[in-house]
Amino acid sequence: MNSARVKGVSKKFGDVTALHHLDLQIGQGEFIALLGPSGCGKTTLLRLLAGFESPTSGEIWVNQECVADQARRKPPEERRIGMVFQSFALWPHLTVYENVVFPLQHQKHVPAAYKDNPKARVAQMLEMVGLGGMEERFPNQLSGGQKQRVALARAIVFNPTLLLMDEPLSSLDAELRMQMRKEIQFIHRELGTSIVYVTHDQSEALAMADQIVVMKGGRVEQAGSPQDIYYSPQSPFVAKFVGRANFLKGNWSCPSTFLLERQGEPTVPIAVSRDFSSFRAQQILPVRPDQLKLTAWQQGMEGVVGKVSHVEFQGRELLYSIRVGEDDWEVVTDISQRFSYGERVCVEVCV
Incomplete structure (x- = not known):
C-alpha cells in the first residue's frame, strides 16, 4: 500500500525544467531520503507533494486519491500532510502549546479523539519530543534544538499520512544533529508515518532512510536501499556523491x-x-x-x-x-x- 505516488511528474518554471517526468512511490510507513546537490529538484518535489506547487504535467497521489495534476490542485490543509522546515517556521507570538495545537484546529481529517481533547494530544506529542511541561513558553525562550522539536511536534500532532522534512537539521550544530537524527527515527518507529526527507548530507540519508533517491538535474539518478546506493552505485555521480x-x-x-x-x-x-x-x-x-x-x-x-x-x-x-x-x-x-x-x-x- 502506498502513502503517496508521483506519476510522470514534470515541473517547469518559465523556460527552466526543474523536474523531468519523475516517478516515485512512497510505501506505507517508509522513510525515503531525497538526496542530491543544490538545484537538483528535491525541494521542488517536496513542494509538489505538499501542495504548494502544481505539476506542469503528471499526477500526484496521496492516500489513493489524485491530489494534483496540471489542471487542479488540492490545497495543503486537505492532504493530511505534515511539514518540518529548515527555518522552524514557528509563530513567535504564540506559545509552544498554541503552535502545536494549530493543525488540530485547521487541518481537515483530524481524528475526533484529538479534536475533542487537544490538550492531551499536545501533551503526548511534547513528551515524545522531549519538551514535556514547556507548553507556556514562547519560541524566543527556546534553543534552536527545542524550536525544531516544537516544529516536529506540530507536524505530527494530527497523525499525518505523510511527513515531509526539508533539511530540518541543517541549521543545528553537529552534536544536536546526531541527537535529532535518533529522535526522528524513534518517532518514525513509534508512529509508523511515511516520511520524505530532503537532504544534501549523505551521512544523514545513509543513517536514517529505508530508501534513498539520489537526484541530479531534476531526474532520479538511482533509487535503492542505503546499502545498494553505497556498495552498488549505478553511475560515477552516485559513487562520488554518496561517500x-x-x-x-x-x-x-x-x-x-x-x-x-x-x-x-x-x-x-x-x-x-x-x-x-x-x-x-x-x-x-x-x-x-x-x-x-x-x-x-x-x-x-x-x-x-x-x-x-x-x-x-x-x-x-x-x-x-x-x-x-x-x-x-x-x-x-x-x-x-x-x-x-x-x-x-x-x-x-x-x-
Whole structure:
C-alpha cells in the first residue's frame, strides 16, 4: 500500500525544467531520503507533494486519491500532510502549546479523539519530543534544538499520512544533529508515518532512510536501499556523491571479473560480486575506501603494490592515500593498522 505516488511528474518554471517526468512511490510507513546537490529538484518535489506547487504535467497521489495534476490542485490543509522546515517556521507570538495545537484546529481529517481533547494530544506529542511541561513558553525562550522539536511536534500532532522534512537539521550544530537524527527515527518507529526527507548530507540519508533517491538535474539518478546506493552505485555521480570512491582503470573480461591495468605492470584480475554493468562501457570499477585492504609489502609479493603518499588520523580510523602507478587510491583502515609515509604496501580489492 502506498502513502503517496508521483506519476510522470514534470515541473517547469518559465523556460527552466526543474523536474523531468519523475516517478516515485512512497510505501506505507517508509522513510525515503531525497538526496542530491543544490538545484537538483528535491525541494521542488517536496513542494509538489505538499501542495504548494502544481505539476506542469503528471499526477500526484496521496492516500489513493489524485491530489494534483496540471489542471487542479488540492490545497495543503486537505492532504493530511505534515511539514518540518529548515527555518522552524514557528509563530513567535504564540506559545509552544498554541503552535502545536494549530493543525488540530485547521487541518481537515483530524481524528475526533484529538479534536475533542487537544490538550492531551499536545501533551503526548511534547513528551515524545522531549519538551514535556514547556507548553507556556514562547519560541524566543527556546534553543534552536527545542524550536525544531516544537516544529516536529506540530507536524505530527494530527497523525499525518505523510511527513515531509526539508533539511530540518541543517541549521543545528553537529552534536544536536546526531541527537535529532535518533529522535526522528524513534518517532518514525513509534508512529509508523511515511516520511520524505530532503537532504544534501549523505551521512544523514545513509543513517536514517529505508530508501534513498539520489537526484541530479531534476531526474532520479538511482533509487535503492542505503546499502545498494553505497556498495552498488549505478553511475560515477552516485559513487562520488554518496561517500568517497576510487575509480580503478582496466577492462571487464566478463561481468564478474575486472582486469586492473597499471602502466608497465601485469594486469591483475579482480573478482566482482556485485552488478557494475553501467560502468563497463567506461572500463572502470568503483571501489569504496573501506573495500581496500592494506598489508605490509615483502620481497616476492605479487598483486597490487603501492606506496603511502599521505596519512590522516580520523579518530577511530586512518585515511591513507596510496600511490598505485599514476593514480592515488583512498584507503580507510582500522586505527591499529599503521603505515609510514613512503612505505610500500600491498593492496587487496574486496568488492
